Amino acid sequence: MTETQATGARTGTNPLAPAPEGTRTAADVVTPQVVAQLTRDVVGSGRTANHAPFTGEKLADLPESTPEEVADAFARARAAQEAWAATPLARRAAVLLRFHDLVLARQAEVLDLIQVETGKARLHAHEEVQAVALAARHYGRKAPSYLRPKRHTGAVPVLTKITELRQPRGVVGQIVPWNYPFELSVGDALPAFVAGNAVVMKPDTETALTALWGRDLLVEAGLPAEVFQVVLGEGQVVGTEVVRHADYVSFTGSTTTGKIVAQRAAARLIGCSLELGGKNAMLVLEDADIEKAAAGAVRACFSSAGQLCISIERLLVHESVADAFLERFTALTKAMRLGNSLAYGADMGSLAGERQFEAVRTHVEEAVAKGAEVLAGGQPRPDIGPYFFEPTILDGVEEAMAVCKDETFGPVVSVYRFRDEEEAITRANATSFGLNSSVWTKDGRRGRALAARLRTGTVNVNEAYASAYGSVQAPMGGMKESGIGRRHGSEGILKYTEPQTVAHQRLLPMAPSFGMDDATYAAFMTRSLRAMKAFRLR
Structure with missing residues (x-):
């Protein structure tokens, strides 16, 4: 995948215009x-239906x-x-x-x-x-x-x-x-x-x-x-x-x-x-490559229109690079194309249905009403389809706003600035969720050390989510209220x-034998246990 494909950036296009239809x-x-053909083996005496998000029709x-x-x-x-x-x-x-x-x-x-x-x-x-x-x-x-x-x-x-x-x-x-x-x-x-x-x-x-x-x-x-x-x-x-x-x-x-x-x-x-669920955070440190971090943030926040358990909904950016990062991230976000065709080319599609659409709109409208600033997006796009919503960046989000702590599960991300690494770790961990997180820095050793302090089941350094999720030999899952158990690996x-232990005892029983009384057997086992420790048996 090229970086242009990954970020959705295009040159010479109308920002947020529909992609060409297939x-x-x-x-x-x-x-x-x-x-x-597909339902031939499904047993059901009742009837239900599904719907197409691109049009809302059955x-x-x-x-x-x-x-x-x-x-x-x-x-x-x-x-x-x-x-x-x-x-x-x-x-x-x-x-x-x-x-x-x-x-x-x-x-x-x-x-x-x-x-x-x-x-x-x-x-x-x-x-x-x-x-x-x-x-x-x-x-x-x-x-x-x-x-x-x-x-x-x-x-x-x-x-x-x-x-x-x-x-x-x-x-x-x-x-x-x-x-x-x-x-x-x-x-x-x-x-x-x-x-x-x-x-x-x-x-x-x-x-x-x-x-x-x-x-x-x-x-x-x-x-x-x-x-x-x-x-x-x-x-x-x-x-x-x-x-x-x-x-x-x-x-x-x-x-x-x-x-x-x-x-x-x-x-x-x-x-x-x-x-x-998750309320995943992406940390942009002061030494991050701004261009790569901004492109990564587009993938992190807006893949599948943000309807991804491991997508990023909180952007924590070091105050020294916040302006430069937001300028580039906002430009890339505004350059994304929304599309409803069955073909490659669109950078983001639709929300899945009315319930998700209303949840996203409610979070954005409430945040704006309470003082948040929209840096990009923020509007429905009924000209493309009934559940399309622009990829949205919010600044100035406060704790009283639902979008701050509740999972939005849509193309909406909130931006927060931090002064030092300790503050970033504290804010990233200040949630009941713990599914995924992302760290961006030019110092890989520093990024991995910081990752170990984040309370999430997966942490990606200089990537949004795909590197951890795609590494199927390693476990993937959540901490805290993001779940129990793991997939992969x-x-x-x-x-x-179910683990089953089969024990086959040979020659001697696990009990007194060869005329031993209880005391003699207990003494024999005591000597044996000491010997096994001396021989470093596990």
Whole structure:
């Protein structure tokens, strides 16, 4: 990706003008034939619908599942899971590698669906393709080493043989948000499948077709269809039933709902992983490269119209470089093009729907009414589409304004100046969230040292979010109210397993033998324990 592509800066263009329209429309992408194919395995006696953010019009009628139908989906998944878990691990991993190739070969199909269902720009939709391919390749290659039996030193060396096994949990209940409907649905399910689980997924209805396309491709790659069930409907009804029947729950969404999911999982004594909200900060130190930091801030704040859990909503800038940074950042932001075409070229797309649009507008209007200054943007763009809102920079934001501490989840960023590094760290950490942060400095060692003091699950030095998120061998997730558990790396697959210890005792029992009485046995074990410490056994 070139820097021009990354920042959205253009020369000779009308600022914030719509990008040229492509030749395809939502009706060309979401045809009755496509809907019938993708929903053929979804059991739902009711009817619901999704909508196109670019126009606000209805996209498709979809099945809606009842609580009884959710229970049936779990029954089918549970019946299929045992045979899938018995399938050799190498064969399960091969499904992911075939899926990787299919995703890349047929990416145009899912890019259209992502754009039509979310309203995001095509380049931002491609981030989902990249993320899913990375996860498929990683777990397709690394799952055998993550899951292989491990030998441990037993209670009595030589006599006690210990093997740690990783057993699948059973049927994973997955509840998926609307903002990254490919990556956070199938992408998150891949390690669960390769670990031997079945999955019952509840995607957000507004972006269900994207998730169903991913399921279709996984089945084509060799995943048994019954192992992957999809149910649709309102979260309060269908989501509740998913948690009721699952052996483990994977949830991505708001902190408020995540707490409810955690309580319900705890009541059933099942595990859960939760990626929740954020109020992420980007720190621009006095020695930062201003041009690179400003370009990085555009990516950080306005990718997917800010509807990204790890996007930046707070810009903390050293007072000595604040004016220069804001001049460049504001210019780049004003040069961005909003677009609603199914083609590359737009720098930012639409908000996902009316609820998100109103949340963004309310935050901006309230901040301005209380004295904040708009440096760029700040206005809806109904000339492009019903939910378009300009990328917005706010200065002079105070704590009394909702935008200061509440997650906006839109293309709005607030600017704050700091005097020294200690103040920057204190302000960055002064939030109940702890998902992602970003540090910009020419001194890499200093940046990494500062990163270690930030209370967020990921920290990117001289990048917005992609370097940490795209490094799939490393864990990704939140601290504090941004969630529990991690995706990616070993933690991203081991959470879908139960550790099992198999202890094989040989020759002598763990009890008095060869005529020993209790006292003699206790003395023997005392000497043995001292000897094991002397020999530095662990």
